Amino acid sequence: xxxxxxxxxxxxxxxxxxxxxxxITQLCAEVLVSRGIESVxxxxxxxxxxxxxxxxxxxxxxxxxxxxxxxxxxxxxICVYGDYDCDGxxxxxxxxxxxxxxxxxxxxxxxxxxxxxxxxxxxxxxLKEEGVSLIVTVDNGxxxxxxxxxxxxxxxxLVITDHHRPGxxxxxxxxxxxxxxPDCMSPYKTVCGAVVALKLTAVLDGGDWExxxxxxxxxxxxxxxxDVMPLDGENRFIVQRGLQLLANTERMGxxxxxxxxxxxxxxxxxxxxxxxxxxxxxxxxGRFASAALAAKLFLTDDPEEAQMLAEQIHGLNNDRRETxxxxxxxxxxxxxxxxxxxxxxxLVFSGDDWHHGVIGIVAARLQERFGKPCFLMSREPDGYxxxxxxxxxxxxxxxxxxCEPHLLRYGGHPGAGGFTVSPESHDAFCAAIQEYAxxxxxxxxxxxxxxxxxxxxxxxxxxxxxxxxxxxxxxQGNPKxxxxxxxxxxxEIYGMSGGIHTKLRLRKNGFQQDVLLFRMKPEExxxxxxxxxxxxxxxxxxxxMGKPSLSLRCEDWRKSARAQEQDIAAQAAYDAYRRGxxxxxxxxxxxxxPHRSDLVAVYQMVQGAPVSIPHICEKLxxxxxxxCRARVCAxxxxxxxxxxxxxxxxxxxxLPVTQKRNLTESAEYRRILKLxxxxxxxxK
Numbered sequence: 097x098x099x100x101x102x103x104x105x106x107x108x109x110x111x112x113x114x115x116x117x118x119x120i121t122q123l124c125a126e127v128l129v130s131r132g133i134e135s136v137x138x139x140x141x142x143x144x145x146x147x148x149x150x151x152x153x154x155x156x157x158x159x160x161x162x163x164x165x166x167x168x169x170x171x172x173x174i175c176v177y178g179d180y181d182c183d184g185x186x187x188x189x190x191x192x193x194x195x196x197x198x199x200x201x202x203x204x205x206x207x208x209x210x211x212x213x214x215x216x217x218x219x220x221x222x223l224k225e226e227g228v229s230l231i232v233t234v235d236n237g238x239x240x241x242x243x244x245x246x247x248x249x250x251x252x253x254l255v256i257t258d259h260h261r262p263g264x265x266x267x268x269x270x271x272x273x274x275x276x277x278p279d280c281m282s283p284y285k286t287v288c289g290a291v292v293a294l295k296l297t298a299v300l301d302g303g304d305w306e307x308x309x310x311x312x313x314x315x316x317x318x319x320x321x322x323d324v325m326p327l328d329g330e331n332r333f334i335v336q337r338g339l340q341l342l343a344n345t346e347r348m349g350x351x352x353x354x355x356x357x358x359x360x361x362x363x364x365x366x367x368x369x370x371x372x373x374x375x376x377x378x379x380x381x382g383r384f385a386s387a388a389l390a391a392k393l394f395l396t397d398d399p400e401e402a403q404m405l406a407e408q409i410h411g412l413n414n415d416r417r418e419t420x421x422x423x424x425x426x427x428x429x430x431x432x433x434x435x436x437x438x439x440x441x442x443l444v445f446s447g448d449d450w451h452h453g454v455i456g457i458v459a460a461r462l463q464e465r466f467g468k469p470c471f472l473m474s475r476e477p478d479g480y481x482x483x484x485x486x487x488x489x490x491x492x493x494x495x496x497x498x499c500e501p502h503l504l505r506y507g508g509h510p511g512a513g514g515f516t517v518s519p520e521s522h523d524a525f526c527a528a529i530q531e532y533a534x535x536x537x538x539x540x541x542x543x544x545x546x547x548x549x550x551x552x553x554x555x556x557x558x559x560x561x562x563x564x565x566x567x568x569x570x571x572q573g574n575p576k577x578x579x580x581x582x583x584x585x586x587x588e589i590y591g592m593s594g595g596i597h598t599k600l601r602l603r604k605n606g607f608q609q610d611v612l613l614f615r616m617k618p619e620e621x622x623x624x625x626x627x628x629x630x631x632x633x634x635x636x637x638x639x640x641m642g643k644p645s646l647s648l649r650c651e652d653w654r655k656s657a658r659a660q661e662q663d664i665a666a667q668a669a670y671d672a673y674r675r676g677x678x679x680x681x682x683x684x685x686x687x688x689x690p691h692r693s694d695l696v697a698v699y700q701m702v703q704g705a706p707v708s709i710p711h712i713c714e715k716l717x718x719x720x721x722x723x724c725r726a727r728v729c730a731x732x733x734x735x736x737x738x739x740x741x742x743x744x745x746x747x748x749x750x751l752p753v754t755q756k757r758n759l760t761e762s763a764e765y766r767r768i769l770k771l772x773x774x775x776x777x778x779x780k
Contacts, residue, residue: 098467098664099652100544101632103580104130114139121563123555127577128567130548142574143566145333148305151295155280160232160255160271161299167230167253168200175228176204177215178391179235179289180382182322182375186315187234187257187290189394193312194297196395203228206387209453215243224250231255235289238262238274257292284330290319291334309334314342314350315394321367322375326573335569339365349393352406353377367569368576380413383453420454423447424461427472428744435743439674441533441540442490443470444526450474456483456512463487467543469495471529473517479504480517487511488541490533498536499528542664545652547632550580553607558644561635578651581609581631589625591618600650602631613650620745621653622710629653655714663713666724673724682772688724689772690732695759697721698729698748702739706747732765 106129115125117136133139152158167174174195178188188204195202205223207216214236220243223231230253233240237256244267247254254269261276273292275285294316298308309316317338325331343365345351351361357373359365381390389412393405427445431437437445443462450458452474459470469486484492492513496506499515502525506515517525533540556579570576581602588601598613598621611633613621623629632652637644654660669684679685690698697716701707709726716726730748733739736757740749759765 098542098660098667100542100664101547101580101652101654101657101660102544103547104549106130106549107134110134120566121560123560124563124566127548127564142328142332145329148295148309148330148333149283150303151298151305152303153280154273154275154282154292154295155277156271156273157296157299160257160273160296163230163253163255163270164195164232164296164300168195168198171201172229173227174200174202174230174232175223176202177231177233177236178204178206178387179213180206180209180387181235182378182390183288183290183319184235185378185382185387185390186319186394187288187293188391190290190293190297190312190315191232191234192391193395194300198300204391206382206391208386209382215240215247217243217246220247220250220252224252228252233257234293235259237267237269238272238276239267241265241267244268257289257296259287259289259292286326286329287331288316288319288323288325290316291330294334309337310341313338314345314347317342318370318375318378321370321569321571322379324572327367327569327571328573332569332574335367335571339367339370339569342370347394348397348399348402349395349405352399352402353393353409355403356406356410367571371571376416377409377413380416381409383451384412384415384419416454419451420457420461423450423454423458426450427458427462431743435741436674438466438468438743439671440530441468441537441671441675442495442529443468444473444529445471446473446475446480446522446526448475452481452483456485456514459483459485464543468540469533473522475519479519480522482515482517484508484513484515485511487543490537490541494536495529495532498532499525502528540668545578545632546575547578547580550582553581553584553602553604553609556581556609556635556646556648558637558646561646562637562644564635576634578632578634581633583628584609584631586623586625586627586629589618589621589623600631609646609648611648611650619705620708620747622708622714623653624711624714627714629655630657663723666722670724670727682774685768685772687720687722688728689768690725690729692759694719694721694725695729695732698726699733699738699750702748702750704750706742706745706749709746709748712748728764728768732759732762735762735764 106126111122111125111129114128114134114136115122118139128139133142176188176192178184184206188206192202192204231247232255234257236258238258238260244254248268255271256267256269257273259275262274266272274280275282275287294308294312297312298305301307313334317335320331320335327335342350344362353374354361359369359373378390381387389405389409393402393409396402426447430445443466455472455474459472462470463485469490471482471484473480473482486492491510493508493510496503496508496513496515502517502521504516504518506513508514564577584602584604586600587603590599592599595617598616598618600611600613602609602611611631630653631650634649634651636647638647669679669688672679697719698712701712701715709723712726713721713723730741734741737751738753738757740751
């Protein structure tokens, strides 16, 4: 996938001053300057948050606490009504645990994914039958206008705590606690539902947030990371403190969950470990069974029950991985059968009975793989349920809004959304997605990554990389630093873990660095020994044989900045050509039209093993080969049955030749040849 690199060039003098005043390493100071933080005060505001704002500043917080305490004192039955993701589960546990400790008659309820997000009127009726007189929502409720009316008619009081943006009308409730209420005076808005619940318990406990942090900070930290909240301000404090608490947690469920992840108690836990090991397992419960399993895990004090639930959730996560891989594999096969599926402005795929709990994850993987917004739909008995992911200027929500005539329901925000389509509207909806993209994004966004600066290999030292730890925790709004190693010579390339991953040995100016490339086989990279390339890398320090050592991970590579832009333009031109769009000038068609010598050279390159399109472009660049022309060559040979193009891996493989073929037999060849002579007048 072609990404555009933005490489920072921090002022070394400003960085040196920040290093001296802040007592940090030069590389750490340069990262801060690259991110626009140029003074000790600004760095301190980012890195040294030490408390939460007064929770009573949140509108209706005091009223919510008063009503809940009244219910506790009078023995009313309280229901904590949560949500099935990590944030909703942890918020449910936080409030339920506090109320249980206070002697309340409390129960909790988390809907399944099949039931859907938020309160349901039929569930309110059942809760009334079970004697509930007060419902407290966590991580939901701000849009439950009709449900709030139903609760009132049933004689159930309602306290809403949420963090999603409200609509024009607030639900009618005893209290509505949401930092995004226009009249909420809380100075820090971007918190998750579990943090709102944590602040509520602080008020219930007298207003001091410190005991609440001690008791629930570990859960609040996980929720903040899981809900991709910006890790600045209060969120940074919560995650820093919460991860410290997590390492020494006394919560039996968390201890057992860490054990099945292979995390030893007492060892430091990073935000990355939380994001990629703990949180996926918590979410797997709600995706593949019931989020109630995760809530029970965190509420139990029984070691045997905790171990049993942790192992069950671990197994569900394995099921999630396998299901995700099956769906991804089915989509890759669709792409192999019809490569034009990835030439659209937006990737759109449908399949039978794809598990709705993972299609959002798969959509994100496809977006990362192909660099385009992605919409996935699962065909079910009553229609299609879908999930979408996007980036840059292409808004999922605005696209769904444009497609509203074809949708039964939808929701979301610019980066992600969900929707339901009737069977008869499927094709019209798919067409409307591409229509919206062409109308409002004539130039589709290119996925862009930011590197802090270019480094020389000599600057990659254990001390320099360890010095970056003061910037942790990393996450949304405070990403892990990336760096560029320019003009590195590849001296060796070989497979790891049975060829699943790749290790590259790089050299420059007498320095040698090993860089790991995960989830890609050596033959899929198109990289060969002797090539001189730029590498985008992240760096960690790990312990090896009792000593700290560098671990470098390759995030991307390119020949040069100029070549990268040429590749991006060539891919965009090819995609437009395949969509039948008229290109800007005759020169475009002439550059993409292969000469006979190009076709001969490509065919001769493809012998036994599959050969990647980037490798072909690299070897034939002096002859004017670019990505667009190489893809046209692939189309011609595929049509003639001489080579097979695998669009999923971007490779060509030779096919057995059963008869002599002439280039003029290829309609694709005749078409591009004609367009290269007519300025695309025939292109439709």
